[in-house]
Amino acid sequence: MISLNVTHQQGDFMLRCRFASDARITGLFGPSGAGKSTLLRIIAGLIEPGEGRVDIGDRCVFDQSRGIRVAAHRRRIGYVFQQARLFAHLNVAHNLRYGAWFAGRRRRRAHFDQVVDMLDIGTLLGRRVAGLSGGEQQRIAIGRALLSEPDLLLLDEPLASLDAARKAEVLPYIERLSRDTELPIVFVSHQLDEMLRLARRHVVAIRDGRVAFSGPTAEFLARPDLLGARQAREAGVLLQARIDHHLGPHGLTRLDCDGQPLYVPQLMQAAGDRVTLHVRARDVMLARERPVEISALNLLAARVEAVQADGDYAVEVVLRVGDQRLDARITRRSADALDLAVGQPVHAVIKSLALAEQAWERLAGL
Template identity: 65%
Template sequence: MSISLDIRMRQGDFELDCALSTEQRVVGLFGPSGAGKSSLLRVIAGLATPDNGHVEIAGRRVFDSATGLNLPAHRRRIGYVFQQARLFPHFNVRHNLAYGGWFARRRPSRARFEQVVEMLDIGDLLTRRTAGLSGGEAQRVAIGRALLSDPDLLLLDEPLASLDAPRKREVLPYIERLSAESALPIVFVSHQLDELLRLANRYVAAVRNGRIAFSGPTAEFLARPDLLGQESGPQAGVLLNVHIAGHDPEHGLSVLACDHQRLFVPQLDDHAIGEAVTVHVRARDVILARRPLDQTSALNQLAGTVVDVHPDDNNYAVDVVLDVDGQRLDARITRRSAAALQPQPGQRMVAMIKSLALAEQAWQRLDNL
């Protein structure tokens, strides 16, 4: 799937001026509230008309101010899930789902209907009125309705923003499953970094003040505190590609293979041995040493080579970039620690990471993108 757009649109004092081109199937749009993420999604969907520019989806141009082309929303083949579920209160769940089929190029088969119902685990809800649904249940129904419209592209506009923490934990696995089991292109909007890392761990476009400030690999984005913003800046770090090497139920741990080195993390019950995942390692959680230590509580000690050393924007920190078996690992240490260790490019060092520091990180399967 490809998205190509270059648009300008003024809304009062706010100007949206965005250019983006990517072939990635899953795209994360990240930025603070008011940055222009939802406005950009509305432009893609045909719910807002730019002043000038173009929008192209999968090689099909749907808007072009130069030629006067502006396909209406219902002809763009796009499924849209809003922050609020927006279900029809006079329909039950089954009829809300069936409504999506009215906009499909061909009516969804019974098998397709059942597949969507099973994927979202909403079979027990089919006869219920929408007023009796929880927020998480309503969002799952809204996603199902969008899928049954047979879209070429699915837009998810902060679908978890209106939910409390328990309901977010309820819905997020279903969106992950959708990403894993479907070939459908998805644009996922969020201002929460943990959501983004679970759903768009390959490609991110960062929106700032109506502009695309960055577009590219999620790993590169994650290493840029300036792009993460004040709230998420402390989460800056890297994504390590690993696979599940084993489980240690006696101690409540799982073992991850990072090439020939090992990481121990709190047990991942829903991940099978051999499964490839990414692990988010925050730079602030990494401790550096000149050699391995044998009397420490830190189970994880990864040997690597210093690639770069540079001062952080703060006046007390230094960022050290390591190469660990071909993967980047960042460590943020104090200037005092840097003065004591004297890290230099080419120097071998050991990165220590507490297993508990990885307890609540985003575990994203790699086989879904």
């Protein structure tokens, strides 16, 4: 559990934030300049806020009213910045062992060999930092932070300086880190795809130094106003499904979504694995009757739960597919033509290709 309620004035910028989360990975989401990194530095003890309180697990590390100010090096926090900040004069192994030295006599939760194996960096141990790619450097930085035996890991936009290929290289290791350890993580990003892939349980949205939202990731994703103008088109839901089987000749995977089939481009996971799907509201079409002889493979029987105006020409339709929510964003004209009403049965039509690269392994505790 991490809990804080702080106020901090920094020049003309006022940060006033309050939230609590017990998720394995808590996401801090917002545009540049919103106050995300300042908030992380307050948690780490690198900035002392004007007033408030910060709790990490069962430890109070800052309380202005009671005079509690635990120094940064005593908070047992691992910090990974946008830039790896490795020691250029040391090789990879020595950079990693610096983190272990910093842990002192604390109980060894993260053994050296385990961290090396988890991050797949065994072949890099003897190399100098200058010869590493950006993705390799970030994996080393994460490993060094882990070996300091932290009670909390702060990741401050660790993918921001990486290109798409390097991001794809590092993301699975952060997922594995959360899966294979019980270490809580606060992950900062302004990129929605990163946030959804990692912080699948709890997101805190920061706007102009204020908490605009704190709660379940699925509720956050359904709020276009929280995503920013550039990413509002990604608004939708997270559907949970189970892999039924793979259709090799067609390059597809059939999922079971609350008893209904759902087809996506072929996944790497095995049959029986649980996955999470990001389904954008703009990719969902509706029909009163079940369509026939159409190219779309995904036809989900649903029921209308709510119909809400969304601007001058659009309507958001909240659907229920089994026990799960599904959103559709259609034109007001289409909604009128369908004569949509709460409780009405409909069919949701989703193109399989609209779900490409938007399915992730469902990780327990995220």
